[in-house]
Amino acid sequence: MKDRMPNNIRWNHVKPPFLGDDAMTVVIDLARYGLEEQEEEIWVEGDSGSTVVSSIPFCIDGLALFDRIELNPDAGVLSILGRSGRGVFRVLVDQRIDTGEKWKLASRLSDFFIGSELAHEWNGEGFVSVDIPSLGAASEVQNGILDFKNVYWEWGVACENP
Structure with a gap:
């Protein structure tokens, strides 16, 4: 397995x-993804x-939960062999807002994702990746996120499942 690069940032996942x-x-x-x-x-x-990928990727564009991949861990790269059809929706809470407001907003976001029965994983203070299993869930999340202020969002990979 590849050694950690000196002075870099590592995004870690909790074991599912x-x-x-x-x-x-x-x-x-993540250099090939612009990071x-x-x-x-x-x-x-x-x-x-x-x-098979068993984490909801934070930064790897085009990769989703349960995608089949080929690894070259020594080089730190992967190739996608088969898509699961799932999507990844990423949300960042604006880090400039008050810490108390940040935590309230993060809690509201978690409640929203839990209420929608969507798996999600937080990293640090205010960054979350959400597993999107269907186009219906994609529409619900994309419409629902509009009710939140002080967040930035993007698709890591679009959902393809009906």
């Missing part, structure tokens, strides 16, 4: 509870022929 014994983490260099000196450690499951 559904993983089996063959789960492992791999570190992906120099940053890397993301994602959970995967399976052997090298059918490795």
